[in-house]
Amino acid sequence: MRQALYNSFLLRAYALFNLLDSLSGRQRAQSIAELSLESLYERQYSSLYDAVDCFFTAKKPDEAAKERQEKALERIKILLPILPKPSRHPFWLTGIDATPALRPYARTLSDHGVTYHPNPAPGNKPIGVGHSYSVLALLPEHELQTPPWVIPLSCTRIPTHQTANQVAAAQMTTLLNDADLPFNTELTVNVADSSYSIPSCKEGRPKVTIQA
Numbered sequence: 001m002r003q004a005l006y007n008s009f010l011l012r013a014y015a016l017f018n019l020l021d022s023l024s025g026r027q028r029a030q031s032i033a034e035l036s037l038e039s040l041y042e043r044q045y046s047s048l049y050d051a052v053d054c055f056f057t058a059k060k061p062d063e064a065a066k067e068r069q070e071k072a073l074e075r076i077k078i079l080l081p082i083l084p085k086p087s088r089h090p091f092w093l094t095g096i097d098a099t100p101a102l103r104p105y106a107r108t109l110s111d112h113g114v115t116y117h118p119n120p121a122p123g124n125k126p127i128g129v130g131h132s133y134s135v136l137a138l139l140p141e142h143e144l145q146t147p148p149w150v151i152p153l154s155c156t157r158i159p160t161h162q163t164a165n166q167v168a169a170a171q172m173t174t175l176l177n178d179a180d181l182p183f184n185t186e187l188t189v190n191v192a193d194s195s196y197s198i199p200s201c202k203e204g205r206p207k208v209t210i211q212a
Contacts, residue, residue, distance in 0.1 A: 004078045008071070015051035018042055069174050072154050077180055083151065084140040091187040093139040095150065096171065096196070098164040103130035113160040132158045134167040136175065139191070165196055 002017075009016045022029070022041040029035045032052075036045035056071065058064035086092055100117045103109050109130070117128035134157075137150040153175065158167045172190055176183050 001078060001081065005075065008074055008078065009055075011054035011057060012047075012051040015043055015047050016055060019048060019051055068156070069154075073174065073178055073181070076153055076175075079151075080181065083138060085182075086141055088141055091189045092183055093141075094136060094153070094172075094175075094183075094188060094190045095139050096134065096136045096168045096190060096192050098132050098134050098158060098168075100128055101131045101133060102128040104128065106130070111160055115158075132164065134158050134164055134171060136168070136171045165198055168192065168196060 005020075006013055006017050018041050019035065022035045022038040025040050026035065026038060029038055032048065033045050035041060036043065036048045041048070056068060058067050060067070098116070100115045102115075102117060103112060106112065112130055114127050115130055115132040116126060119126050119128075133155055135152060136154040136156075137152045139148075139150055142148055154171045156167050156171055158164050175181065176188065178184055
């Protein structure tokens with residue numbers, strides 16, 4: 001499985017795999033740069049940024065979104081044998097939500113805009129400047145004594161010309177329409193907060209359930 005995942009990286013594969021190992025075994029790193037100081041990262045910090053830049057390069061720039069989806073599905077299939085299957089319930093459980101990545105001082109950041117961000121200061125609006133990402137994750141079953149955890153399946157940036165609902169609907173459609181994944185033929189329930197309870201998130205395949 002490690003070899004298959006390694007082979008899925010087209011550029012800087014060894015550095016990317018070092019980065020994955022460093023992130024998985026993180027002990028002290030509190031930033032991206034500090035991941036290069038972890039024992040599992042065998043290179044200098046500059047190669048870390050180069051690896052991130054090379055993580056995805058579209059063969060056809062005008063079809064970049066489609067190619068990203070295909071790559072994401074390819075890696076889900078690689079990890080499929082170790083995904084925990086539901087045993088207590090007759091359905092797969094997934095969850096989806098948007099999360100902000102604030103970059104208020106990055107003036108040259110492509111397609112940045114105003115995004116939702118909780119702000120505890122009294123009277124301040126819950127907004128910030130940067131990007132927002134839609135994360136689709138598998139929610140494994142767990143025992144009461146064990147902490148909950150999730151397995152990210154898809155992470156997509158929400159462009160300023162689209163809403164979180166539109167991106168989420170596309171992510172779920174892509175996941176459910178792939179015949180090589182169990183979600184295509186087995187009951188799948190997706191949970192989200194009340195902001196996703198709109199018609200655009202409920203259209204399409206009847207097997208999708210959006211629960212507030």
